[in-house]
Amino acid sequence: xxxPTVATDDADLIRLEEATKSFxxxxxxxxxxxxxxxxxVAPGDFLAVLGKSGSGKSTLLNLIAGIDRPTSGEVRAAGxxxxxxxxxxxxxxxxxxxxxxxQFFQLLPTLTVEENILLAMDxxxxxxxxDRRPRARQLLELVGLSDQAAKLPSTLSGGQxxxxxxxxxxxxxPPIVLAxxxxxNLDSETSAAVVELFHGLIxxxxxxxxxxHDNNLASRAHRVIQxxxxxxxxxxxxxxxxx
Amino acid sequence: MNTRWRKITGDFRQHRLQIFLIAxxxxxxxxxxxxxxxxxxxxxxxxxxxxxxxxxxxxxxxFDKVEPKLVDLVRSRPGVAEVEAxxxxxxxxxxxxxxxxxxxxxxxxxxxxxxxxxxxxxxxAWPAVNDGILIEQSGMSLLGIGENEPVRVRTxxxxxxxxxxxxxxxxxxxxPSTQDRMIYGYITPTAAPSLGQNAELDQLLVKLSVRGSxxxxxxFADDLNGWLKGRNxxxxxxxxxxxxxxxxxxxxxxxxxxxxxxxLAFVCSATLAACVISLWMRREVxxxxxxxxxxARSSQVAGQYLALVAPLVLVTIALAFPIGTALGRxxxxxxxxxxxxxxxxWSVPRSLVFQELIFALxxxxxxxxxxxxxxxxxxxxxxxxxxxxxxxxxxxxxxSRLIKLPGNRRWSxxxxxxxxxxxxxxxxxxxxxxxxxxxxxxxxx
Ligand SMILES: Nc1ncnc2c1ncn2[C@@H]1O[C@H](COP(=O)(O)OP(=O)(O)OP(=O)(O)O)[C@@H](O)[C@H]1O
Ligand SMILES: [Mg+2]
Numbered sequence: 001x002x003x004p005t006v007a008t009d010d011a012d013l014i015r016l017e018e019a020t021k022s023f024x025x026x027x028x029x030x031x032x033x034x035x036x037x038x039x040x041v042a043p044g045d046f047l048a049v050l051g052k053s054g055s056g057k058s059t060l061l062n063l064i065a066g067i068d069r070p071t072s073g074e075v076r077a078a079g080x081x082x083x084x085x086x087x088x089x090x091x092x093x094x095x096x097x098x099x100x101x102x103q104f105f106q107l108l109p110t111l112t113v114e115e116n117i118l119l120a121m122d123x124x125x126x127x128x129x130x131d132r133r134p135r136a137r138q139l140l141e142l143v144g145l146s147d148q149a150a151k152l153p154s155t156l157s158g159g160q161x162x163x164x165x166x167x168x169x170x171x172x173x174p175p176i177v178l179a180x181x182x183x184x185n186l187d188s189e190t191s192a193a194v195v196e197l198f199h200g201l202i203x204x205x206x207x208x209x210x211x212x213h214d215n216n217l218a219s220r221a222h223r224v225i226q227x228x229x230x231x232x233x234x235x236x237x238x239x240x241x242x243x
Numbered sequence: 244m245n246t247r248w249r250k251i252t253g254d255f256r257q258h259r260l261q262i263f264l265i266a267x268x269x270x271x272x273x274x275x276x277x278x279x280x281x282x283x284x285x286x287x288x289x290x291x292x293x294x295x296x297x298x299x300x301x302x303x304x305x306f307d308k309v310e311p312k313l314v315d316l317v318r319s320r321p322g323v324a325e326v327e328a329x330x331x332x333x334x335x336x337x338x339x340x341x342x343x344x345x346x347x348x349x350x351x352x353x354x355x356x357x358x359x360x361x362x363x364x365x366x367x368a369w370p371a372v373n374d375g376i377l378i379e380q381s382g383m384s385l386l387g388i389g390e391n392e393p394v395r396v397r398t399x400x401x402x403x404x405x406x407x408x409x410x411x412x413x414x415x416x417x418x419p420s421t422q423d424r425m426i427y428g429y430i431t432p433t434a435a436p437s438l439g440q441n442a443e444l445d446q447l448l449v450k451l452s453v454r455g456s457x458x459x460x461x462x463f464a465d466d467l468n469g470w471l472k473g474r475n476x477x478x479x480x481x482x483x484x485x486x487x488x489x490x491x492x493x494x495x496x497x498x499x500x501x502x503x504x505x506x507l508a509f510v511c512s513a514t515l516a517a518c519v520i521s522l523w524m525r526r527e528v529x530x531x532x533x534x535x536x537x538x539a540r541s542s543q544v545a546g547q548y549l550a551l552v553a554p555l556v557l558v559t560i561a562l563a564f565p566i567g568t569a570l571g572r573x574x575x576x577x578x579x580x581x582x583x584x585x586x587x588x589w590s591v592p593r594s595l596v597f598q599e600l601i602f603a604l605x606x607x608x609x610x611x612x613x614x615x616x617x618x619x620x621x622x623x624x625x626x627x628x629x630x631x632x633x634x635x636x637x638x639x640x641x642x643s644r645l646i647k648l649p650g651n652r653r654w655s656x657x658x659x660x661x662x663x664x665x666x667x668x669x670x671x672x673x674x675x676x677x678x679x680x681x682x683x684x685x686x687x688x
Contacts, residue, residue: 067536068624087622088540095538102627106533110253111246118246123539172538 012076013175013207014041014064019073021059021230033059035230036073043175046199046208048218048238051227057211058180060227064209065178066094078175095124099169103181106165107153113164114140114149120171127172139167143197159190166197170206177201179210183217195220247543251550261523262555265516265611269559270566272512273603277567279505280599281591282574283498286582289575293584294488297416298325300359300448302464304471305480309444313476317447320470322463324452327351327358328444336426337395337403339387346396346426348376350435350444359448362412362429374434375409379427381419381583383411386426396428398439406430406437418489419583447478457483490582501574509603511674513610518671520552521614531618532626545612545619552611560603567599 021034033056041047049057062068063075066082075082078097085093094100107116117136121127127135140146143163153161162182169177179198183191195217201208210217218224219238226234255262306313309328318326329351336346351357354369354377362377370377376394378386388394393405412429420426432442449467454460461483468481488494527548534544572589579586621629 062624065536067627091535091538091540094536100536108250108530108533110257111250115246115249119250120537122246123534123537123543
């Protein structure tokens with residue numbers, strides 16, 4: 001039932017060709033976390049990446065985010081060949097094109113929720129200075145945290161922190177949003193709200209790639225990828241979700 | 244305010260204890276090194292200047308008796324600037340409490356007409372009648388006798404006589420009486436007989452117009468000796484003199500030691516500050532990872548922490564500078580009495596101040612920038628996967644596995660932790676020992 005998406009090169013927002021990633025272990029042996037991944041993602045798509053622990057999900061996500069580099073193969077995203085970018089240009093590219101959300105809430109502890117969003121804009125400089133504060137307010141409203149803007153992250157609940165992190169991932173209006181088990185640390189009720197939020201992002205024209213164990217979240221995806229031992233073993237369209 | 248500055252001030256508030264610790268370490272180190280450098284520069288200059296004021300003799304010729312005609316004869320020699328006849332004798336003087344002290348008694352022709360080995364009185368004129376004794380001011384506290392009070396002196400015939408104390412003088416060419424346990428007294432030939440001393444002078448002090456090295460002086464002394472012999476005026480003995488303060492060499496050596504120790508303490512303080520920063524940076528790795536994920540470049544991340552550290556260094560300098568200046572003066576003041584010198588000029592050369600500022604600014608900044616830049620350059624994947632404090636590798640892992648204390652596991656844990664970062668351990672020990680050494684030197688002199 002493997003049904004690869006048929007798309008022209010130009011239409012792909014993310015494209016991996018035979019991407020591998022090996023980690024050197026203590027003993028000096030190489031451990032292959034990804035063993036030749038080819039993947040194409042069209043703009044506006046919503047992918048869920050499933051797989052057992054250690055199957056390489058986070059590694060795949062890190063390659064697409066430019067957080068890590070492939071050992072071999074090609075990774076292209078948002079019009080850039082990531083292997084050609086130096087560390088600094090990669091950072092800038094990431095800031096402009098990818099929003100990343102992790103499992104563990106990753107807000108900077110000494111800044112308020114609003115300032116966390118503003119900092120992301122300050123680092124990248126994509127959003128004009130005058131628009132930054134209004135945009136931060138708007139994003140907080142989107143995730144339902146308008147009243148928490150001036151609070152420090154430590155005073156927020158887990159679900160609120162994760163929503164704030166999602167708002168921050170959108171700070172620079174990136175076309176791609178990547179999330180690594182965003183609901184992994186939340187109770188079912190809070191995670192439902194976060195799932196809803198992600199689903200809403202499709203309407204904003206974002207392309208989503210979410211690593212998850214959460215069936216509820218996976219069922220909302222347009223496409224579900226299964227990883228096992230560093231290989232894609234299933235790639236299915238989820239027709240019920242498209243409607 | 245810009246959000247990046249908001250983060251810097253927020254981080255400052257959160258880590259204020261660490262930051263104050265770093266500041267305190269740096270203030271101590273910088274102030275210490277400034278103290279030592281300032282003191283040495285002032286003292287090196289002023290010891291020399293104060294000693295110059297004495298117009299110390301370069302050569303002493305010893306005779307049975309020096310006639311005025313001999314004085315004129317030697318003065319007329321080319322290369323001779325000044326000549327004066329004197330004599331010295333060693334005797335004893337009693338303090339107010341009745342305690343006796345050895346005294347070096349110098350007989351000189353006229354207080355108001357001195358030519359070489361000058362003694363001076365600050366702001367007071369010489370006594371009108373030259374029949375009293377003048378005493379070097381550093382002996383004042385030992386004797387406890389006031390001006391115009393009688394002084395008891397033992398004559399060569401072992402008789403105790405009294406003579407009025409004409410006043411105190413400063414002889415910048417001698418070490419202080421308190422240190423040498425020796426009183427320096429000065430009389431004229433008029434007063435000499437009353438102390439049982441010969442009124443006739445037997446030494447000829449010669450000051451050269453151009454003094455070269457000691458061997459140059461010795462050569463001149465030889466020539467002079469030969470010339471005098473040719474005129475049948477044979478000196479008993481000829482001494483070419485070093486013409487430096489008696490404790491100058493010792494002083495210079497001591498100040499060097501102080502300087503080296505202060506330098507060591509400074510380097511240690513900078514390293515310690517760098518260690519604290521490095522520890523802090525280890526705990527910041529996650530935040531570095533987050534910032535990089537947000538699109539921050541390494542330079543932006545480094546700037547974020549450097550902007551916190553740079554003002555800190557400026558503040559430490561602002562504190563250390565006045566402390567160093569004050570302590571430097573205190574050290575100089577202390578040595579002013581220790582060395583029996585006059586400090587006329589307390590200023591530190593501007594170039595030295597400039598160098599001190601550059602060093603006190605540059606070294607800690609560089610030392611702290613190192614761990615910051617290293618932390619900022621970590622790859623984003625490593626940063627977000629960082630497990631926190633890492634296990635030791637290589638030989639350190641081996642040694643730490645060897646450390647197994649019987650009984651209490653907590654001790655093994657503590658010891659292994661100290662060996663996890665052997666550099667840190669070494670530096671802490673070094674800093675402590677340098678501090679201790681500094682403490683000892685300042686208390687030993
Ligand atoms: N830095 C690293 N060094 C060595 N091995 C690594 C490193 N990062 C990941 N691995 C290994 O690569 C494999 C894939 O890791 P990855 O984190 O991608 O798994 P995952 O699918 O995200 O698992 P989980 O669901 O537990 O998060 C694992 O076997 C892991 O041990
Ligand atoms: Mg993972």
